[in-house]
Amino acid sequence: MVPITLPQRLILIRHGETEWNREGRLQGAQDIPLNALGRTQAAEAAERLKALAPDFAAFDYVASPMERARETMDILRGQLQLEPGAYRIDGRLRELTFGDWEGFTWREIRKSEREQAQMRERDKWGFxxxxxxxxxxxxxxxxxxxxxxxxxxxxxxxxxxxxAVLALVGAVSSQKAALVDIWQGKILVVSGNQADWL
Known part of the structure; x- marks a missing residue:
């Protein structure tokens, strides 16, 4: 994979927690709202962004169309006192689809679809x-x-x-990217081929 060189800094924020996150269920294409902790995490991400970039109002803001991402963006912008709804929605940013596995936990999948689960463990990027x-x-x-x-x-x-972004910019290999923990309430700052959590 040929790495992409970003012209400007990119700040990635994962949506706040949902009940399905808390229960360890695969959400994928399911439109699950934030829970109370998720709303707190969205506000915390806003404070981190404010501390990182005092010029945050000049940035472009883009969200996944999924409810949990839009709700996180709305809370974030509210905390930053930015105009509500004045951001773009991009359907290409919707979550990875887990298909028939959505709604189940990994434990349940390993029990009911043992062979498929093992195939995924061997190649998380390509499975x-x-x-x-x-x-x-x-x-x-x-x-x-x-x-x-x-x-x-x-x-x-x-x-x-x-x-996927971490792999595309060359911050980590594609195989390692599939294993990286992505935290809620923190922000991932991508610059060049470097990525750092704040």
């Missing part, structure tokens, strides 16, 4: 869940989003998106 998509497919979907960035941008999206 396609039944009716779903792989991280490789996700990276192809979001590559154009990164190539279109013109200025410093805040993207509120999902764990899968952040992993």
């Amino acid at each position: 396609v869940p039944p009716g779903g998509e792989s991280y490789r497919m996700l990276a192809e979907r979001i590559r154009p989003v990164l190539e279109e960035l013109q200025r410093e941008t805040v993207i509120v999206s999902h764990g899968g998106i952040a992993r």
Whole structure:
């Protein structure tokens, strides 16, 4: 994979926690709202952004169309006293789809679909869940989003998106990207091929 060189700093924020996150359920394409902790995490991300970049009002803001990402963006912008709703929605930033596995925990999947789960463990980047998509497919979907960035941008999206970005900019290998923990309430600052949590 040829790494993308971003022209400007990119700030990635994973949506706050949902009840399905708390329960360890695969959400993927399911539109699950934030829980109380998730709303707190969204506000914490705003404070981190404010401390990192006093010129945050000049950034471009883009969100996944999924409710948990839009709610996180709305809370973030409210905390920053930015105009509500004055951000872009990009459908390409929706979460990795787990297909038939959505709604189940990994424990349940390992028990009911043992062979498939083992195949995924051997190749998390390339494995396609039944009716779903792989991280490789996700990276192809979001590559154009990164190539279109013109200025410093805040993207509120999902764990899968952040992993794909890390691989696309060359911060980590694709195989390692699929294993990276993506934290809620923190911000991931991507500059060149470096990525740091704040």
